[in-house]
Amino acid sequence: MPSIIYLIYEDCPSQRLLMLQGPDYSADQMNRMEMYMYYRGQMGQYFVYEDESDVPRIETREWKLQSFHYDDVAMAMLTLFAVQTGEGWPAVLQHSMSATYEDQGPIQNFRIEMSIFYIVYFVVFPFFFVNIFVALIIITFQEQGEAELQSGEIDKNQKSCIDFAIQARPLERYMPNKRNSFKYKIWRLVVSTPFEYFIMMLIVFNTLLLMMKYHESPPILSDTLAAMNIVFTFLFLCETVLKLIAFGIKVKLNFNFICFVC
Numbered sequence: 001m002p003s004i005i006y007l008i009y010e011d012c013p014s015q016r017l018l019m020l021q022g023p024d025y026s027a028d029q030m031n032r033m034e035m036y037m038y039y040r041g042q043m044g045q046y047f048v049y050e051d052e053s054d055v056p057r058i059e060t061r062e063w064k065l066q067s068f069h070y071d072d073v074a075m076a077m078l079t080l081f082a083v084q085t086g087e088g089w090p091a092v093l094q095h096s097m098s099a100t101y102e103d104q105g106p107i108q109n110f111r112i113e114m115s116i117f118y119i120v121y122f123v124v125f126p127f128f129f130v131n132i133f134v135a136l137i138i139i140t141f142q143e144q145g146e147a148e149l150q151s152g153e154i155d156k157n158q159k160s161c162i163d164f165a166i167q168a169r170p171l172e173r174y175m176p177n178k179r180n181s182f183k184y185k186i187w188r189l190v191v192s193t194p195f196e197y198f199i200m201m202l203i204v205f206n207t208l209l210l211m212m213k214y215h216e217s218p219p220i221l222s223d224t225l226a227a228m229n230i231v232f233t234f235l236f237l238c239e240t241v242l243k244l245i246a247f248g249i250k251v252k253l254n255f256n257f258i259c260f261v262c
Helices: 003-021 071-084 090-096 114-151 156-167 182-190 193-211 220-249
Strands: 025-027 046-047 056-062 063-065
Touching: 025 046, 071 090, 071 114, 090 114, 182 220
Parallel strands: none
Antiparallel strands: 025 063, 046 056
């Protein structure tokens, strides 16, 4: 209901503002140079070439409305609703900026100031009005839930603690059974924090290395990048081998099958 009220509130000024420029008309099969100030009945004709025929067909140019326009209140509300959802609103913005006057064709960027209306509307409605409306709904449900708990012997925090204790599950972590084995030592290495930081730094440096390549780079730079790429590939291969030794092939972790990044 608040969304409908807001659409009606924005509908009247937007329709008045954009109808003064004329509706968002487009001329079928007309390029930008031909769009310049054509009136009804003075647009002429054009040829249509079909694949199955070598003889072109003559068609009369006609004005057609855009899919979203402001010719009436209902379509204006539909246009504003489409803009607020974020789907296809740049196209509506371009059509509004290209609108000229009534019964005249569009000109690209004829009214740049129309972008201010869409930007303000697009920012105000989704990021403020809708979020405030959703926040009010959440607060209302929370108040109703607290009111139901007041009749019982526990409060909201106590109920949350009980639910957490019931639904809690212990964390699972793989580790070798024999602590004196070579596999256990490798496992201690690959799960250590310094090793994880080292691998993360390798990923960052490898990303920077890939970003340094550009078109027609000097041969010495290309050779250096190729050599460094081989070094990073070898380091990532070592990480893979170490984690295969530590975890084994059949171990399934949450992040990946063998949980390595390369």
